[in-house]
Amino acid sequence: MFDISPEEWTAIELSLRVAVVATLVSTPIGIAVAWVLARRDFWGKAMLDAVIHLPLVLPPVVTGYLLLLSFGRKGPIGGFLDQYLGIVFSFRWTGAALACGVMSFPLLVRPMRLSIEAIDRRLEQAAGTLGAAPWQVFLTVTLPLAMPGILAGMILGFAKALGEFGATITFVSNIPGETQTISSAIYSLIQTPDGDLPALRLVIISAIMAIGALIASEFFARRAQRRVHGL
């Protein structure tokens, strides 16, 4: 039962790589977007908010298709990146990471935004009177106080990226060794005769990984909460 085949290892390793890269690349962007949404008022803010949440409400296959249209080699963005920077997303694991990053972005941003909104801005004022320039205030007060939300967002986003299926398979297909994550491997296996047992194995593994992420999230959130409350 627990004799994991090399193909399955590849899918596990790829899932982890895709989810880790998606989360690490999304995090700085997510913090910036969360900060803007929490602190700035500007024309089009409701629009930005809506666009970020779109992947949550659109059918994943639609998001995947939109990514294919825009980031595919013939798409406006994908064509540009391919021609001038040599970056290709379509049918590559990087494309899977992009799809996972986009799909998990609303879940990643939300806790970050809430924690930035909850920060007592008078502490930032106090930092200013002590000689801290605005960027120093951000790094030494805002960011550490938002850490519980940042960690929660990262882990939530990671868990979502780990399980993403619809947009990924639409955008980058299901190529073993390149874009076949655990989810798409399970999908292939259950369509194959005798695939039940390996499918079940991957199901158990993905459940363990998801629960692990939740436990880690709880642990970090508690620790960060204590610090933020001055204990």
Added chain:
Amino acid sequence: MGCDMLSIDVTKQLGALKLEAAFQSDSPVTGLFGPSGAGKSSIINMIAGLSKPDRGTIVIGDETVDDTASGLHVPPHRRRIGYVFQDARLFPHRSVAQNLDYGRRMNKLAPDAAHLQRILDLLDIGHLQSRRPGQLSGGERQRVALGRALLSRPRLLLLDEPLGSLDQDRKAEILPYLERLRDEEHIPMVYVSHDPDETRRLAGHVVMLKHGRIVAQGGPEVLPA
């Protein structure tokens, strides 16, 4: 001191209240006295640079930090002031020692062990250094906030009702520290309070405010009995 330590001439609209204040002081402690809502905190926030006057000038020592006519507004972090808030505002994610060191680091000042030790002794906070802000009493928190402001080496110390959130016993605990600070550290202070006794004990020059206007100023004798 050759020139006035602090010179203010400002107006600012605060909702329905129009704040108009002009005064100079070269006293070691300038008391801003008046009932709540008189505009005391608004003045001290303008001195700190946390808010801008609608019109007027603010001069600290020999530096003009606000001049609306020429559009000058020096941001708070470049004013070299220390601000002690009523609610202390210690950074909850940092230890007491890190809170105390914050201003020195932000201003890129060299570590000065002797100065640190003097402030720790003056305020009796040396034994609190490894604690976290959540583990301090109200009086301890306020003393640490004072130390934190002093250790950033300000040229002017602003205190906005620093005893306001403390009960009588705690107030009596902190007041002697403020007197020692005035007599030993020689950093000019602006002290905001609605308590005549506190103001009398500390301030050499008193500016009395009511409904956004200065109604009296001079020595402590202008204070109500």
